[in-house]
Amino acid sequence: MNQAKQNKAFILDYFNAVSGTNKTPELLAQYVTDRELIDHIIFFDGAFPKYEVFADEMTAEGNRIVVRARFKGRHEREWHGIPASHRPIVFTFIIGYEIQNAKIVSHWLVADQMVLLNQLGFEEVLAAQ
Amino acid sequence: MNQAKENKAFVLEYLNVLSGKEKTREMMAQYITDQELIEHIMFFDAAFPKYEMIVDEMISEDNKIMVRARLIGKHEGVFGDIPPSYRSVNFPFVVTYVIENRKIVSHWLIADQMALLVQLGIEQGVAEH
Numbered sequence: 001m002n003q004a005k006q007n008k009a010f011i012l013d014y015f016n017a018v019s020g021t022n023k024t025p026e027l028l029a030q031y032v033t034d035r036e037l038i039d040h041i042i043f044f045d046g047a048f049p050k051y052e053v054f055a056d057e058m059t060a061e062g063n064r065i066v067v068r069a070r071f072k073g074r075h076e077r078e079w080h081g082i083p084a085s086h087r088p089i090v091f092t093f094i095i096g097y098e099i100q101n102a103k104i105v106s107h108w109l110v111a112d113q114m115v116l117l118n119q120l121g122f123e124e125v126l127a128a129q
Numbered sequence: 130m131n132q133a134k135e136n137k138a139f140v141l142e143y144l145n146v147l148s149g150k151e152k153t154r155e156m157m158a159q160y161i162t163d164q165e166l167i168e169h170i171m172f173f174d175a176a177f178p179k180y181e182m183i184v185d186e187m188i189s190e191d192n193k194i195m196v197r198a199r200l201i202g203k204h205e206g207v208f209g210d211i212p213p214s215y216r217s218v219n220f221p222f223v224v225t226y227v228i229e230n231r232k233i234v235s236h237w238l239i240a241d242q243m244a245l246l247v248q249l250g251i252e253q254g255v256a257e258h
Contacts, residue, residue, distance in 0.1 A: 057225075059188050059193055059195045060190060061133065061189055068237070092239060094223045094239050096188075108197065110197070110221055112241055112242050113242070113244070114242040114243045
């Protein structure tokens with residue numbers, strides 16, 4: 001199996017392990033050494049507990065892999081000053097990983113925050129103020 | 130040169146031809162058959178005339194290529210219902226192209242609309258995390 005295929009299998013395993021569960025530092029440490037990514041995941045799992053992630057498309061080359069993915073969760077706790085709305089949230093994000101020795105060592109992420117904020121009712125929150 | 134390398138060279142040429150210039154239909158027809166992408170580019174070039182694109186990363190697999198890049202421009206035309214602000218914008222986007230016979234035949238694109246609206250002075254945004 002070449003490196004790109006191995007990395008796709010690794011990322012699918014990682015997504016399956018963290019999706020729909022409590023994302024603890026111990027669980028994440030099995031797959032990720034990138035501290036910024038770990039903190040980001042724990043921050044989102046705090047506001048959207050046990051959120052799910054689905055990989056819709058993967059493109060891999062060498063030690064890099066880009067995933068077009070969906071985030072699915074419920075807004076159960078305060079997020080960036082927005083109180084829990086208990087709304088279901090689904091949005092697309094694109095994440096690139098660098099993988100070394102079966103660990104994610106760095107990442108970048110692009111998501112359309114506007115989609116998320118609209119689903120949280122942020123515009124209504126602003127309008128009410 | 131394998132397909133992935135050929136596609137990288139093709140996309141770099143395409144981006145270099147368009148970047149920093151008025152993006153005409155004739156110019157784009159040399160590289161794109163995806164009508165939705167052409168309309169999208171025309172829309173943005175009207176709002177941010179002669180916008181530039183800076184490539185940060187390309188990952189290629191088979192007939193797909195993923196480009197992480199930044200759009201750099203000045204808001205000098207109407208953008209949706211937002212009148213020109215004459216502000217400079219610099220925001221990241223990720224685009225994936227499917228390439229057949231040296232033409233972009235389909236694409237998907239994601240950008241953070243919130244980052245753009247913050248730079249245009251429309252939204253305050255939320256803290257990065």
